[in-house]
Amino acid sequence: MLSVGPSSLPPTEGTAPGAGVWREDAACRGIESSVFFSPDGERGQARARREERARRICEDCPVLSRCRDHALATGEPYGIWGGMTETDRRRHARRLRRGEYRPLTPRHARPESGGTGDAAPGT
Numbered sequence: 592m593l594s595v596g597p598s599s600l601p602p603t604e605g606t607a608p609g610a611g612v613w614r615e616d617a618a619c620r621g622i623e624s625s626v627f628f629s630p631d632g633e634r635g636q637a638r639a640r641r642e643e644r645a646r647r648i649c650e651d652c653p654v655l656s657r658c659r660d661h662a663l664a665t666g667e668p669y670g671i672w673g674g675m676t677e678t679d680r681r682r683h684a685r686r687l688r689r690g691e692y693r694p695l696t697p698r699h700a701r702p703e704s705g706g707t708g709d710a711a712p713g714t
């Protein structure tokens with residue numbers, strides 16, 4: 592398991608100058624990766640509480656959009672990236688494949704009703 596959150600992962604956006612530099616401004620720098628990545632066997636309320644804590648950190652992150660875009664573009668299978676859980680990302684990808692485009696909110700606000708949070712702002 593990684594010792595800190597997504598900001599510590601190696602850049603995978605290519606070798607262009609500045610690639611992956613956004614991680615230096617991440618709000619999760621120095622935070623244990625166990626906040627963002629599910630431990631083996633985690634379920635139910637324990638998982639919901641951990642994900643809520645991670646989403647709150649992401650909400651105030653200045654590089655949320657870069658992080659979320661990276662996770663969606665690279666198909667990150669695990670963890671919370673840009674305020675999205677792996678389930679959020681799978682649902683988003685499924686909707687895109689079906690041609691159901693729903694723009695993600697700029698700050699990917701936490702869903703109020705257990706949805707994915709990718710509804711249009713104000714909906």
Ligand code: SF4
Nearest residue numbers: 617619649652658673
């Ligand atoms: S959006 Fe969340 S996971 Fe991504 S860098 Fe910011 S705090 Fe870390």
